[in-house]
Amino acid sequence: MTKDFPGARRGSPSVRVLDDVDVSVAAGEIYGLIGRSGAGKSTLLRMVNGLETPTSGSVVLDGVDVHALPPKELRTLRHSIGMVFQQFNLWNSRTVFGNVATPLKIAGWKDEAIAPRVAELLDFVGLGGKAFAHPRQLSGGQKQRVGIARAIAGRPSVLLADEATSALDPQTTTEIVDLLRSVNREFGITIVVVTHEMDVIAALADRVSILSDGRVVESGDIHQILATPRHPVTAGLVGAYTGTSLTDGEKSALRAQFPGRRISVVVDAATSGGPVLSRLARLHGVDFAIIQGGVSRVKDKPYGQLSLELHGDDAAIDRFVAELSQTATVTTW
Incomplete structure (x- = not known):
């Protein structure tokens, strides 16, 4: 039309x-x-x-x-x-x-x-x-x-x-x-x-x-x-709604401040099946620091976008990211 x-x-x-x-x-x-x-x-x-x-x-x-x-x-x-x-x-x-x-x-x-x-x-x-x-x-x-x-x-x-x-x-x-x-x-x-x-x-x-x-x-x-x-x-x-929109300049500054492997994760409580980040981090022996993010609500359920710096063995981090990607949207930057 x-x-x-x-x-x-x-x-x-x-x-x-x-x-x-x-x-x-x-x-x-x-x-x-x-x-x-x-x-x-x-x-x-x-x-x-x-x-x-x-x-x-x-x-x-x-x-x-x-x-x-x-x-x-x-x-x-x-x-x-x-x-x-x-x-x-x-x-x-x-x-x-x-x-x-x-x-x-x-x-x-x-x-x-x-x-x-x-x-x-x-x-x-x-x-x-x-x-x-x-x-x-x-x-x-x-x-x-x-x-x-x-x-x-x-x-x-x-x-x-x-x-x-x-x-x-x-x-x-x-x-x-x-x-x-x-x-x-x-x-x-x-x-x-x-x-x-x-x-x-x-x-x-x-x-x-x-x-x-x-x-x-x-x-x-x-x-x-x-x-x-x-x-x-x-x-x-x-990004404006969740408070997680990052400019290229902001990403560059965060890269300098957090030089480890960084990912952004979208976690939807309606489909994630519980505390997925902490559970998978313990399972694979990975530590993470939250470097940026926000939590909002969608249809009365928590919804979050977080940027994380990951710490641990490279292979363990790969397994963590791979399994996390099955229940959340994960991007590397």
Whole structure:
């Protein structure tokens, strides 16, 4: 799929914002789209609900070509797609109850069905006591909770989250991420989340695509992407998240300071089978010094990238590295 926008001036060439993008999202999963500003993430998200039309290619949702639908059927389809925005987009003149109830009224729900549905959702997002408050009386996190309740009010099958945590502080971001995971788990709603924050992707997504300059440069399971980033853009995002990104100059300085054999190890607690480093070091008679690294969390499990200086007999070190490579990603530098 591609998407071109007209040039800034009449007669100027068009600008390609999405270039040969191919992404497949499974029902019931949480899928992340991450990249720097201008990568094309939000444009791709707007293709899903028909707010943008591809220049070529198609968007297929549950077997239906979204952009082949006539306007009336497209409006009906949009009832099955919820949307959460960065700046909340609440109606300031309406109460919390009114904000959540409005899309249900538009969809033709009867009044007697709306009230219990709104009450259920406000309890679910932790705002049961705020039904008659107005948005100006809420914190940013509370506003986003209202936005999520509104987005899932009509029982959509897909929820699109466009930078839903970017306007929030770190603690509130964690709370909103937890809420989105609950939405996915409790209601089985497929979630596609756009963000430039790797920590959000690591905590939330099952699979992820990395976009750069309108192209998908890498896709895969979140653990695989973090363990073995194959593209420089991905490696930069992962390194910034884990605190393990090293410049060539930093590597040179560490080589001078630690002249022994050096390796970098990615250890994923989901697959490593316990304290693999210390166990293998004892087994093969190898000592190691941690010279650089960091530990983060991915889907509630510890995940670490460490740079080690190894000490011991060369053959023992070879055996240690060979066995370690079976359960972790190991690179020598």
